[in-house]
Amino acid sequence: MATIDPSFRRRLLVESLTVLTADPSVQVTWLEGYGVPADEIALDFDNAFGVSEQLPNVLREAALDHCVS
Template identity: 55%
Template sequence: MTTYSPDPSNVAAYLVVALKRLSAPCEEQVSILEGIGVPVDELALDFDSAVHTLWVLSEAGLITGELVAPLNEINGLLSAISGEENASYWTVAALCHEDVWNEVRQRSQDVLRVMSENEALAAVVDGVEADDPRY
């Protein structure tokens, strides 16, 4: 039986794009979302999908707990505002004005900074943009 293992460089790029989208200023986030035709919650959905593939990067030796913990914290912030009872957080107005979104932006920037200092990940961080249509 053949097992499938995703390419770590693609997984890293997907994670970096998700982080760059989360860390972008609100106006840029809105432009990206409008450009790809998706609602605000897609920012969290893409990031959540990326977090669920961290095992690939861990197995490849590309990330350690130094990155996993803050990535899980960001995911926790987004999970805390999920659900129908929190629908007000998933609007363009909230994206631009709610404190939780500013916290998500800052933490995402912090993780990207750590990733850019990692020799194995720096090229990925520099090589993809938040509006990359491949991701």
């Protein structure tokens, strides 16, 4: 299984939080732009959060790899 870059994981989380905390009019525009139902905002956050939970481990492994190199 391929490893996802930590910056990509962070970006997913930031983007999902941006939509999640946006004003309702911004959320409606986002939903219409992607043509998805309202629950997609929560699903997008859930996915990003799940991926980001692995972020501390990935960063720690990257730091250890850097120290060993």
